[in-house]
Amino acid sequence: MKQGIHPENYRPVVFKDMSNGDMFLTKSTAKTNDTVEFEGETYPVVKVEISSSSHPFYTGKSKLVDTAGRVDKFMSRYGKASKK
Template structure:
């Protein structure tokens, strides 16, 4: 590897999924404003809205969000194609 092009501030950082409260610790250079204490050790905290532990592609659970009847409108138009 080339010298001098990689950051020197790799450190353990806690990433927290806010939708299911799951946390994981990994090494990162991301700047964090908050901290969290886990097992007596203080880590920088990065809050995320969605991770692989809550994303429908990885969990297999699909959420259907109906905004102003759009799903019903779609189903009435295209839902009965197999008949």
Template sequence: MKQGIHPENYRFVVFKDMSNGESFLCRSTAASKETITWEDGNEYPVIKLEISNTSHPFYTGKNVLVDTAGRIDKFKKRYAKK
């Protein structure tokens, strides 16, 4: 592999799936201003995700509807008149 192309600032970060509340600890370079206390008692930066492997239909085998901005309600309201 080429030298000097990978970032050096890897650290532990908690990724939290906002659709089902699942969290996991992983190393990342992603920046975050928020922190969370993890199961080991240490405080880590937290990155909030809309969807992860714990809620994605491909990985779970379930067809789950994730409506984060009320898109379905807006659609029904817009086309209810027709």
């Protein structure tokens, strides 16, 4: 890597997915006051609501959306409109 192009606070940080507890280590400049023990070392931790380990797109577990009810609701409102 080129020297002198990264900010001074570019350091290893653990990101913790709060929905399932998974953690991963990467480098970041994110500000945090919390720390966590990860693989025998203590790192700053950033808590996130969702990550690739819990997002439905990456896990393949999608939520069922009631599209039929939405279509019926639309047709009841606008399907009876007369075309002129």
